[in-house]
Amino acid sequence: MTRVAVLAGGQSLERQVSLRSGARVRDALERLGHEPIPIDVGPDLVDRLTETRPDVAFVAMHGRDGEDGTVQEILELVGVPYTASGPSACIRCMDKVLAKHTLRDAGLPTPDFYAFSQTAFESLGAARALPAIEERLDFPVVVKPAAQGSALGIRFAPTAADVPAAIVAAFSYDTKVMLERHVAGRELAISVLDGPDGPETLPIVEAIPRGSDHYDFEARYEIGRTDFVCPASLDDNTARTAQNLALATYGVLGCYGFARIDLILDSSSGEVTVLEANAIPGLTETSLLPQAAEAGGISFEAFVERVLDLALARTPA
């Protein structure tokens, strides 16, 4: 029996999703015969870890603090092995801009983008560059906060007149925003899970929004507003390309344990590009990674067990 601290909650905007992920992990741990120690991550985190001395920590947190390397640094410091990626991979995944730069540097395809900090607009006159950017990216432009999960703050700007308000909205979530070329196509999510023979991809999930709300936060979490098809119906060649791209992304970003790579299959060109990587994707009943695992014959319990083994096998940094 392993004593497992389940880290969930925290102060991020994805707190509620994280609590649902955490609850599910906890249940699985109990069924596996482990001893879960639930920790709602707050100012007493270090104390709780020192008091309870868990064998390992399962990080079921999303967004700020939990997915951006902060909690991972603390776990390194306290010396508790933990699940999933380490601080540097978390930082790279959480910051969509950094992730895309890393991918582009490695020659992996990702839609064109330009990123700006609030300072760039306020002090460096970046607004003057907007028309040129819009010219290059073409409309609609997707505007995203650099570091926010769950599609919060993501807006489509169909025309130039919509860009300023979309940028203002994105800055509500982060001090850095990104304007990205919109790719019309099929949304694919590929979960990657480490194993004895290295990372492997789980069956591909395709998210098919009902109606037009492609980047709607609420639709992502609501049964009935988005249909998820797993395995996605793709020709072998496309599926292989997407899976290889997901594995390459996982490697380039330095992920460990598991992660979910979101890609888009361009309907006109057939090209697959990477949108983002999630170092700790949702683990709720409606989340994509558990669905993919299930489709691949890996129960949620088996997933949790494997991830714990990987955490314990990792040599501390």
Added chain:
Amino acid sequence: MTIDETPRGSASGGESQRMDRSRTTARDLERYAGLFARRTQGMKSSAMRDLMAITARPEVISLAGGLPDTSTFPAEDLAALMARVAAEASARALQYGPTDGMDELKRCIVQVMAEEGMDVAEDDLLVTTGGQQVIDLVCKTLIDPGDVIVAEGPTYPGAVPTFGAYQADVVQIEMDSDGMRVDLLEATLDQLERDGRTPKFIYTVPTFQNPAGVTMALERRRRLVRLAAQREVLVLEDNPYGLLRYEGDPLPPLYALDGGEYVIYLGTFSKILSPGLRLGWTAAPRPVLEKFNLGKQGADLCSSTFAQHFVIEYFAQRDWRKLLGALSELYHRRRDTMLDALDEHFPREAEWTRPRGGLFIWATLPDYIDTTDLLARALREHVAFVPGRAAFLDGRGGSAMRLNFSGVGDEDLREGVARIGRVVNEQVRLYSTLTRRDLGVSQAPADTADGPTAASGTGMPDAGRPAIGTPDAGRPSTVVTDTRAPHDVVAEQSPVQGARIVPLRRRAR
């Protein structure tokens, strides 16, 4: 839990427990999902709800609640009255009671309604579990899926999930500083009639409306009641705040004007005594009341007899009008504090209502600011409000917010409004930079006050002016605003850089 009932204080404890309780697996969920009734599709959880959950953190100044200040209730008094109920009436107080409520409590309700000029017979009353249950019972009794409810726009956010759960089609009528535009209501009723649809009821909070804070003018009240009678449509008059008046003369409730023919009245002890009691009531035409009674039997048999005994005891032993007076005095001061803070900290482009009672101020920001996104930014400054979208079923309200002034002390009110003002001003400046327009920010970056703002209007358009939800909504009535499209701005002086900037004309797409 409705937004209005978001508790303050330590959230972590409760949520840890929630973690403990969950026993669902993916397969289970799919199995349950197949069993859910179609009406559950109208019961939506939302991102806003997840955000609102964070507002319960103790470090957050929440102007999001609809909470009365229960600290005004003297603890010794509470203890003495509770002890008396326990000692003298415990057998009855712990027993089931009549579904329609205890007679002694109904006599208290008659007193409360008489205070606002309503003459009601005890037999016309049904005691409910909070005013919220009345909304549920009215829907349960009147609404088949697809039936039309006419409501104000914005409407009480807590009614939105109830309407959704009964699969009602909700039509929202614009408001201005005199409350619901009854002329538009009439036009809407005409239109619905032409479409072969009759609304089952008109839902209104005519006095100190939640969330808008405005009060329906007397002439509109008379016209509404006349319309209801002519068209044989019921009106649900939700009146939790009528007795919390800080200025001006009281207006007769719709129930008093109509004599209980077509108006269903909703009252509550939540705002004049305590929401924790969960006691409200309805007065309705007898045939309707009988159906409510059957509906309530199915829901909860009866409302808490212990709470009813407590209220009866309170009314017998204490002067309820005295507590009401103390509450009104306290909230009056807090309203003034919030209005002053809004004047000081909100940008010129914003406008807000100036309620003469109740608990809420409705503020409307420039239309390029989305208050749901703004809430995420505000939460980083540890302050919260209700985004306006919560008060609409059709996606309107995106640039508005509801601010509560009853639930927190003066200092927190000032600080809370100042923090919201900072993030709003930050977004106004940013938008101005992005569009090269000079927009009215109340503070220079160094936070030097720029004199009193012009936004001293009602926030709701004055009667006769365009209302919320129209293209002109959000435009201050007293400020001249540059309404040119952002990218059509031709050369103009940039006050930020002190230089002439080149025309920004982008290709049209």
